[in-house]
Amino acid sequence: MSIPPPPPVDLPRTLGELRASGHQQRSVKAELRENLLACLRAGTPRFEGIVGFDDTVLPELERALLAGHDLVLLGERGQGKTRLMRGLVALLDEWTPVIEGSEINEHPYEPLTAASRRCADELGADLPVGWLHRSVRYGEKLATPDTSVGDLIGDVDPIRVAQGRTLGDHETIHFGLVPRSNRGIFAVNELPDLAERIQVALLNVLEERDIQVRGYQLRLPLDVFLVASANPEDYTNRGRIITPLKDRFGAEIRTHYPLDLDVELDLVRQEAQLCAAVPRHVLEVVARFTRAVRESPAVDARSGVSARFAVAAAETIAASALRRAALLGEPEAVARVGDSESVVATLRGKVEFESGHEGRETEVLAHLLRVCVAETFRAHLAGLDLSAFVQLADDGGTVETGEVVGADEILRQVGTVSGLAKVLDRLGMGDAPTAGEAAAAVELVLEGLHLTRRLSKDSTDDGRTVYGG
DSSP states (O other): OOOOOOOOTTSOOBHHHHHHTTOOOOOHHHHHHHHHHHHHHHTOOSSTTOOSOTTTHHHHHHHHHHHTOOEEEEOOTTSSHHHHHHHGGGGSOSEEEEETTOTTOOBTTBOOSHHHHHHHHHHGGGOBEEEEEGGGSEEEEEOOTTOOHHHHTEEEOHHHHHTTOOTTSGGGEEEOHHHHTTTEEEEEETGGGSOHHHHGGGHHHHTTOOEEETTEEEOOOOOEEEEEEEOOHHHHOSOOOOHHHHHHOSEEEEOOOOSSHHHHHHHHHHHOOOSSBOOHHHHHHHHHHHHHHHHOTTBOTTTOOOHHHHHHHHHHHHHHHHHHHHHHTOSSOBOOGGGGHHHHHHHGGGOOBOGGGTTOHHHHHHHHHHHHHHHHHHHHHTTOOOHHHHHHHHTTOOEEEETTOOHHHHHHHHOSOTTHHHHHHHTTOOSSOOHHHHHHHHHHHHHHHHHTTSSEEEEOTTSEEEEEO
8 A cells, every 4th residue: 555645734733723724524425425526517537547437337336426325336357346446535535634543533523432532531622633645545355255254343352351441342342444444435345255144244334334343332333435346146156245235235336348449449558568569450459359259159258358358468469579679689679460379378367268168268269369360450451452462472472470580571571562651551650660660560461461361371380470372
């Protein structure tokens, strides 16, 4: 977790100063509602880094926030559920006052624990006030089988009991994550994985807003906005959200994968950490490939194909280009469509196949990749006269590419072939492309002509791909 910035020096430091400043206490849900309304009226972004949800998920999420509903985000893996939950923090006030030293972030106007009430009675207007940055007002727990009620709610601390405190005393309790997220947002990732007996512990938090520990009911009116994520139950089969808990959530919001190719491309560009230049048409192959795998009948549709698949594919292709540049001593590393072949072997483990296709995973992915390269070729270069590239082979020549062939060597083989300038223009590479970009364009043409049965293709043992007539 990042270290929050220090609070401004001009903020009130005692209860008396806080009252004199005119500060008004608000619940977390009221805070979220009012700050969201301010963003809506000003037309400012509400959820940074969220792509493809503007017309579908975000309106539902905003309605739930305005209604003050605790909510569940339901969707397959890699659909941005966790990022959405963490993005809610941006709608909180930047700074909020707490009783200095409070374990559960009590508001100075409303002390909850016995210790805080004693301090408030003794110090009055001199009660010290601290300030929490919104970045630390978010708590998150990944639901795992070993999660206990003590982790979430709290448990009796035997050392404090041995010191003479009674079991009904708040000071006997070691508070869990939920009360420590008081006056903030608490998120449970993969809620169905939480054991049903543990889910029961959240019932009071959602409805009565209090907690129970070891049979002692502590009337601590928690102010928590609870949000959870879950995969569809018909896929996970690992657990379910118990009915009483599901009933207490005010909203269930379905997430989804990118609905169109441009959004998929935007997502890859935003998330991928590329170590080499990857031309747009190569990224488009990645985006088309991800969507094709996701829609393939050979792939288990219930498991989904995460957006992380596309991101990892783009990063793998960039790494392949960087490796080639290092081996050949090239000054720049630019990815080509041939680099996408490395994705099939390295990422097949990220895809779950239907039982009837076991053992054919590599074959299925390789076929889908070829289809997507052909679609990208047609999308950008359909209608262009590429006969000059075919003529290279018809005259008895060949063009070699591959992971051991540099950009300069590819360009030397094709020479001043007619139509290359138009290809570069169609691919958006401008009037002065680098050697790496021009070689990437040539390789797309050669692979596209092969896939449309106008050129033959052979692979050698030393990592060369030979295109001929």
